[in-house]
Amino acid sequence: MLEKLLSAPKTYYGWLGFLLCLIAGCGLVYWQQLQTGLAVTGMSRDVSWGLYISQFTYFVGVAASAVMLVLPAYFHHYKKFKRMIIFGEFMAVAAVVMCALFIVVDLGQPQRMLNVMLHPTPNSIMFYDMLVLIGYLTLNIIIGWVTLEAERLGVEPAKWIKPLIYLSILWAFSIHTVTAFLYAGIPGRHYWLTAIMAARFLSSAFCSGPAILLLLLFLVQRLTDFDPGKDAVKTLATIIVYAMCVNVFFYLLEIFTAFYSQIPDHVEPIIFLFAGHDGHLAWVGYWMWTAVIMAFLSLAILIPPSSRTNPSLLSVALVMLVAATWIDKGLGLLVGGFTPNMYETITPYMPTVREIIIALGVYAVGALVLSLLWKIALGVKRKAENFSG
Amino acid sequence: MYNAKTVITGIIIFIVLCTAPFWVGLTGKNYKSTGIVLPKDEKNCVENVKFMRAEHMRLLNEWRDEALRKENRTYIASDGKKWSISLQNTCLNCHSDYKEFCEKCHVANSVYPYCWTCHIIPGESK
């Protein structure tokens, strides 16, 4: 099926070339980080994780979200999703690749990373995180490839793939649950010490992941003639609304517990995120308020069916939803977890330019993997369904 | 098989080329001593020379785990002599000339261990 990559318009190769240049450029900055150490980042003794780990967390969610297509299609036989599933699965592959790279760039001694396998440590959540991510990546590559090959040949996929698909559905929940456990089991980090963390992660993933998928599919629809299907888009948008409502609801539950109990340890991170300290709003505060506004605006557009079915309004709402969830999980979660620090004082954190460039490089790798895989999928679908692209 | 002759000759040439270093090595002509300088005041290492030459890194790894994790900080060698387990304070005590001992052999064998990013080479601290 790789031959599908050989017959593409010039613009496609131009895009790949651009991504490769971007990766190489960002790679140089990463090389510098390897030489001088993580001193090039904004992280510190008190804020020991930053942008890299937060992006890792966010993209585990994106990877897990493929299940929102697979589950209705295979557990509820919702046939209309079947055309889109492959894109969800391949997006999950790209997302897991990004997760792995975000972990690698965050390590102080990346050449020793296999120590996690050489000295398996069942009491560490990181160990399980590695297992579930590798497993999920493998499952999605196998399932995606086998089903796509079957589609190309115009036959039903081999029977043995079914159990793997069912397994991948359960597995998707596990990857984000385990990622939440990285945070939720740590004593003394009050913003993270909440039993609802895994549920929050899943709800946020199940709205933001499909939202990113839909936005990307709309883009593909513009560039090619591929049509994800009106009903499928409608159903997926409904799923996104429910998940986002649950996500906002869960966050409000956190607010209630913190502020009604008035336990300072639980109140302080939230106050820092939304009101700053000593009367000064921290930079992250502006982002948090933007997230709040965009979360509610996106819900205001997405909840009424009339605006939800309007394609351009839907796109705007999805962009706002993705931004809001990204700020919550890709920024606020880490900053709130480390501020106030373990002495109940404030150590400010802001990613440095070089840190952002390295993260951008990982994004570019994700985009490259996605572009290659989706091109193959589109090529097969085009042959099988005769649309032009 | 198509083009059997060319294919088989190709495979043979490939195998010969790949294994060439072994054949050349067997002739023994290219063997050069690394020219390392042994410590002057001490004749015996922890274990015999053959073992130390082949296994010193494995021994060091084992020493590290025994000393740090099991608190076994003494090594009783096969000749019964007791040694305190420490690269910096036992090994480098005799092998105090890093350039003439460790480095010469490591460079000759193209191995670049990074022990010295942490462990302090004798005389290095100025």
Place this chain on the structure above:
Amino acid sequence: MNKNRRSFLKAAGLSVFALSGGLAAVPGATQARTAPGRYDRGDNAPHAKRWAMVMYTRKFTGPEDYEPLIVACHKEHNVPNIPGAQNIKWFWLDSYEHTFPDDMNAYLNEKIRAASYPLLCNHCTNPPCVRVCPTQATYKTEDGIVAMDYHRCIGCRFCMAGCPYGARSFNFIDPRKFLPAATPNPVFPTRMIGVVEKCTFCSERLAAGKIPACVEASKGRILFGDLEDASSNVRLALASNFSIRRKPSLGTQPGVYYLI
């Protein structure tokens, strides 16, 4: 023919995969001894069931009183002095409010509030850092010390997120450029870029029959002994004084006690 070739390739691919998997498993399996000799405990090393420290904070008059202790520790272990928020701390000072944030009240005795308190790794009985470490680079020894193996640390910094006491530092930058003395202590290594480090309760000194460097420099104002031995110096001090520990509600069971 075509089908045969396909199935042959499949079988061949799978066998290669299985074989390489088998080969990969070998290094894990060969954990047998390398050395022909035997291993033993040090001859003059004192042993305890659980080492602990008791700080007579009343006997220190001000931060300058702690200075020799900090210098002793940092010189002994080649702890670098890095300016800024990416610094390394093994033994350091902070206020009452920051050391015991759960214990603060607005009308606390001015003397106690204004005093400095020494901070170091608590060598918890139930250490979260050990629980979260994915490579066992940090681990608990038999006598209750939370130790570090810098060789194994991958620098994921999960332990730093896990430690509620801020006792762990990461080498963001090459520490050798920031050593505290012109000549590093030649009997102790430095650390390298990208690994986490912390106080070790001077396990290397204990192995040589010496007490920890800070205890030695404190001239009796810090006690070090076996918490499980009812007649030890630390137990006697705890029995006859009021003592507190940092963040006891987290269940980590710190091994550093403060007599206020």
